[in-house]
Amino acid sequence: MSSAVSGEPNSNSTNDANHTIALIQSNVPVQKKKLNGTVGFHFLPNQVHRKSIKKGFQFSIMIVGESGLGKSTLINTLFNAPIAPTRESPKEATNTDSSKAVEINSFTSDIEENGVKLKLTVIDTPGFGDFINNAEAHKPILRSIEERYEHYLEQESRVARKNMVDSRIHACIYFIAPTGHSLKQLDVVFMKELGAKVNLIPVIAKSDLLTDAETKAFKERILEDIKANHIQIYYPAVHDNDDPETVQEIKEIASRIPFAVIGSNQTYEHPPGSGKHIRGRKYPWGLIQVDNEAHCDFIKLRQMLIRSHMEELKEQTLEVLYENHRSQKLVEGFGSPTKNPAKFEEEKRAHETKMAKMESEMKLMFQQKILAEEKKLKQAEEGMYARHREMKNQLEQQRLDLEERKKRLLGGNSASSFNNRGGTPTQKKVVGVAAAGANSDDGKIGAYKKLYVVDVEVDVDVVVGVFAAGIGVVVVTAGVVVGVVVPTVGGVYTHVVVDGVFAAGGVVVGVVVVTVGGVYTHVLVDGVFAADGVVVANEVVILVVVATVSGTYIHVVVDGVTTAGGVVVD
């Protein structure tokens, strides 16, 4: 849905920008909107331009090829500056076995043109292909490239990432000797290994050795060889939004790959007498011009390398080649690829054994802890049993006493007990509730008088409540009944647990009963009796909540019926 068009027509750039944004955020519904006036963000490229100029640019090229193919001369010709040292004066004749391996030499120079600064790094590889046995020639180069990726990866993963040094190689120019036949074995081996790791640009060196027909046949043969060996080389890519001119240019460049180049920094006057100087090579039979497209592909190479595709080469290195390397490395998750696979296996095994040892140690510790825990629990259980037995004895004792009392009471005046019940309750502090036996006078509730507080018998006048309980364990702290725990009674209920008793000032302030059989939660005392329910089992009041507040008791709810006043606390 686009909004209505009104106002001035929009410039192409904004439409394109809209289109690009639509492409980028393809999962977000993008609406193409037309502007009603100029905004000014078409200056964005200018801003980027200014910033980049300030920052300066950087480019790294690696040149590989047998000695004597004109590598250094070509670099100097490309950038119009003496960047790489050429071996113009041959060294003294020495024992040529002195250097046994390919060296990697790097030269950095800062060049400037029209205010744009370029930090150019050229990496030379002297010794490549010059030895009798060149089987290892490509290895130092491959390692150098991978090391640079590793270096960057390590810097990227650091905590402080401000000063990252980018030494990655953006392009590798490989020089093919102008034999006119086909690629040499060394060429094939090298290009295969490195084409996947770096942007590989093959060039035919010293191409003034070949005539037109020979060059054409040679290029065809090289391309055939490249395809047959599945070698990856860099092709300038065509983008969707390039104008047809650019597309045509790029196609032309691509058609000349591999470039047949010559290099020269010597100038000659051509045509003679005209005063115009051009770069070239002077032979007795003619003058070959470096900058003449009909003579060689130098112009095309320069165009691709510097004028149109330098940024692309960098991008390709950063985004594709480096990322491939990085994902590979991170998936493996191990150290540098230069480690020996055997060593790697060793490390793995050591790691595994360590893990196994740790595991067994932990198991041992766990078992020990379990044993300790078991022991503790057993001890606690023993303690409980002991106490249980003690309690039982006490209650037995109590029972016997009660039996005695019962006999006495039965013998004595029964009225007195009733009088007691109807009369003014004596003020005595309820310290706690003790469970009594089922036998009571007249089968009445509350006919017990004893309160057992931790084996201490305390007389209470009034039955505070009735509950069915077998044995009560009174939890006392500092002489105050803190709670009552009623264990199982034969068959009626399991037990009642008094969860907490508020003890304030030495007096049981409240009893919190947590029921079993889940009727209510708790009871708060201290003036307010809030009981949500009564635990009943088999129509027997299991629990009586007694609220005592500083000796004053409010009421007790028994089986839904409030019996108040009957129980005197104090």
Next chain:
Amino acid sequence: MATEQKKTTASEKKLRVALTGYVGFDSITGQIEKKLLKRGFAFNLMVVGRSGLGKSTLVNTLFASHLVDSKGLLKTNENGVPIQTTEIQSVSHIIEENGVRLKLTITDTPGYGDQVNNDKCWEPIIKYIKDQYSGFLRKELTPTRDRRIADTRVHAVLFFISPSGHALTPLDINVMRRISEIANVIPVIGKSDSLTIEERTAFKKRIKEEIEYHGIKTFPYADVFVDEDLSGGLGSVLDEEERADRQLVNAIRDVIPFAVVGSEKSVVVDGKAVRGRRTRWGVINVENEDHCEFIALRNFLTRTHLQDLIDVTSMIHYEGFRTKQLLALKEASGN
């Protein structure tokens, strides 16, 4: 041996006698020539160098006929398998010029220097050269031997150097040295149209320095003169010729290595059809001495020193080989 003979002849009193009339033994040269013409000549040339240096083209240009096919890199042998080591391939042709028949054998060494690991790639070459010598020696030693033993010994080895413009590669030095010990080596810079004149001069100087440094003896030898005056120095005429010879040899040694360009195709230069290469910036005339040294090489090889090459091979290299072999045989049989 020549010096010995000189001594013996010196001890004998030789008299120079003036002739009083015409005898006619000066026609001996004519008689020899007729015999030689009937017999025909044989020349064995070997070309050694990496692929792509124009060896086959140069041979064809030298002898103005299509003798060798330029096969190119990644050549295959008869079964179509790509060549992995140096191989030796010989072809023989008989060419005739002005009634003189020449049996020319060209030995090519495809696969030399083309592998990634070129260690010991020279061994097949050395073996081949020595095999020819031992074959000849065997034929010589048999009790009933042929009247004229067919000479398959390698008379000249054209060693091709790549026109890098810098220096000799370690492989080149190694191989040149080994071959020069048993055969005549003539170093040649192939495809020299890739060097400008200044580069060429500097390159040649460098190569000469290196050759001397490593003690490689290239043909023509500065200290060996097979045409020693066996007759004991009869007159100043021969001395002068000798002097001229030596001058020529020194001149040749200055030019070595020959910077050559080969071509079988003709191009038209100044209305004339000559062999050359046409490029967009000019035409290289193979026969133009300013352009390359092909003419010098051809003259040296075919016009002035062809017989010399054969003689040196037979008298110096082969004799050296024979001496070593016979001594070794004696020791072996003596133990």
